[in-house]
Amino acid sequence: MPDAVLPSTARLLLARTARVQRDGRAPSLVAGVVRDGGLAWSAGRGDVPGPHTDVQYRLGSISKTVTAVAVLRLRDEGRVHLDDPLDRHVPGTPLGDRTVGQLLAHVAGAAAESPGAWWERAPGGPLEDLGLGEEHVVLGAARRFHYSNLGFGLLGELVARLRGRPWEDVVRTEVLEPLGMTRTTPRPVAPAAEGHAVHPWADVVLPEPEHDAGVMAAAGQLWATLADLGRFAAFLLGDTGDVLDPATLEEMAVPAGVDASAPGWSAYGLGLQVMRVDGRTLTGHGGSMPGFLAGVLVDREEGIGAVSLANTTAGLDPLVPGLLADLRTAEPRVVEQWVPAPPPVPLEALGIWFWGPGPHALRALAGGLLHLGPLPGRAGRASRFARRDDGTWVGLDGYYAGEPLRIADDHLDLGTFIFTRTPYDPDAPVPGGVDEGGWRA
Template sequence: MTSPSSFDVLLPSTERALSHRVAVAQSEGRSPSFVGAVARDGAMVWSGSRSCVDGHAPDADTQYRIGSLTKVFTAVLVMRLRDEGLLDLNDPLEKHLSGTGVGEVTIAQLLGHTAGLAAETPGPWWERTPGTTRAELVDVLGEEPLLQTAGRRYHYSNPGYTLLGSLVEKVRGMSWEEALRGEVLEPLGLTRTTVQPVAPYAGGWAVHPWADVMLPEPTEHLGLMAPAGQLWSTAEDLCRFAGFLARGDDRVLSAASVEEMRTPAAPPGAGEWEGGYGLGVQLLRKDGRTLIGHTGSLPGFVACLWVSVEDGVAAVALANATSGPLTPAVAADLVRIVADAEPRFPEPWRPLPEADDDQELLELTGPWYWGTYAFGLRLGSERSVVLEPLRGAGRRATFRALTDGGWIGLTGYYAGETLRVVRRPDGSVSHLDLASFVFTREPYERGDAVPGGVDEAGWRGL
């Protein structure tokens, strides 16, 4: 049997379906050009493009402006500061960046767009005017920067990411661009992701909504707003970045920290229950799968990167038109086409490493009862355990082993809660204690340590 790792190319039928989707997107979206790409497990396996100029189609190395996709990169820089112990996500902004007028909002609220800040800056349309017109943070925030009560609801804010960029500069003692290049772009090999365009790059265009004519859009440096939307990148670089968002990279951020970024930070707004927002990462439920990534737009450009971590598939969609091409829908379709046509092979089953083969742990496996609810406990790698209901829906959770004994919950209802084994004086296991809940080997067995006791008459019929 062919090894799944050898499938570094897609089937011809899959490639044709991808090429067709990009062709439809460029035609129906009336975009001067359109580039699509797909990655599997962090490596680009397909790219395709269409252009209005015969014989002059862009490729996966052509730069497009990616707009708010820049926010993911800025969020990575902030998470690095947290992981180094230089700040806490619950810190008020004022602790590290004073004089903003919104210092009471927390760093986590800024990352997840729950700080209550305005969506845009006061004054002229910031995306089409030079950044020099907003030389100071007060020019970005205005006299009334808070529109909502902090922490209460999701409200997307571009000025919020300007504050995060300034925070990075203050804590690092260097420019946002320098920090980004040295801490993220260079370690990940994103050599074609830059603050200013580097040839070959696409020009940005506005296409008339009622006629097939177009005019060039201005390309402004955003100044202080750069951390919210400045970057240029390529389909190939974004495919590589997608692998980082799925698995992490210890040179930049651990897998656990990247997973934290992908966790919803706040409930979505009314009517938006298909999606949400993490810490710098957009979330979308589409075609029965969860996609993470970000959309982006600036005058002349629209972009999207979606990653299905479960499928190991990512897709990029880039176009050089102000409006028309629906890059989020196209990128989601590219993921669906590959994931459905060529589903991921599961990892082969293997026994646990000998170091994890612990007889005491093995004796804990099997059925446990919370009252009359039946659960099963099984072992995972690195001495982790999984507790899951044996019938129907219930509170399933994975637990990571603690160095001092017991386990900490990683998922679901029991995330952050501690699971411990309680033993009798003779060393035998009495029960499991999970957030004060008692799990016993039998349902309400007389003599078990069940809060409230067990009726002495025992089980009975009618």
């Protein structure tokens, strides 16, 4: 069990939560912060039936992240590839030439919503009943970020067909139960909050409908408790168990599609939202359905997360980023102490290398990684690198992500770029050669 937050921190978190519930006029709101694998603080405000950590609320689009985990489990098994066209696994749709990876990152150009009555307030059926047509391909492939509920309905269908079982059975047995999320279900199981719309000009509420969304369930139908959502936050922080390889979770958080409409820096990975808030990179997902709002965000560098669930259709100010900021300020993480460690390459390979006349430093990082980048105060490209089985290195981020690095005695070969020990070393294999006259005034 995680250590509880300090009483002063609890007061700070409760004050923020109470203000958001009152000012947003949410019939009920539950919230918590996560560290060390579970809820370190939680509270309920408003009309919350039963223990506030065990009341179900609708997750909305957080369901998409659960669906993405199921898809990536198939990928890790070799059953599907991110570059596979959808038609290979779910034939007969107008989006058949769009790839699985594009659908996960919302860059497939699929329509935002499924055809017919708005799926969030109307019962749904199987894929065949949607009546998809060419008009539901609204943008070219990989042209721009365009959030698509329809795309995740199709991904849920892919999961069901490859597993030979309904989507909800797959996510229950492969994701939810292994994570201990036993109170997360596709339909509400008491105790569960009733979804409400709150009148904009009066303090009265209107019940919102609840139904089975059919094939669109994978985009937003799951219900969960605060305790279960806290467990999912711990998963996003790296406590993946046997559900997903930690490297795959890292892959999910790599931005692919940028949401240019968002204030500030906001992007989307593979079923995960990635955003920059107050100088911190946060990952997770928000959720909204008629009658409900939800959120889960984690700060992986700080090792903390925050979650919230409310039964109101709209009107709440963002709570989760503020809870993270409060916790980070009140109880900053004490980082692990530095200890000496052997470098992953000989010491003589580290130090200054030149790309043309530009000096760069190759240095060892914790965890057996290397970093190559310009000297402080100089502009240039930088990346981290991990060793591969064949003795070469591969870029993890930045300009050189995915590119191979080979280390020789007198040069570095990085995706055809040659770094040398001195600027344009004539004895190294510099592309295009070096002028025989050498450097001159």
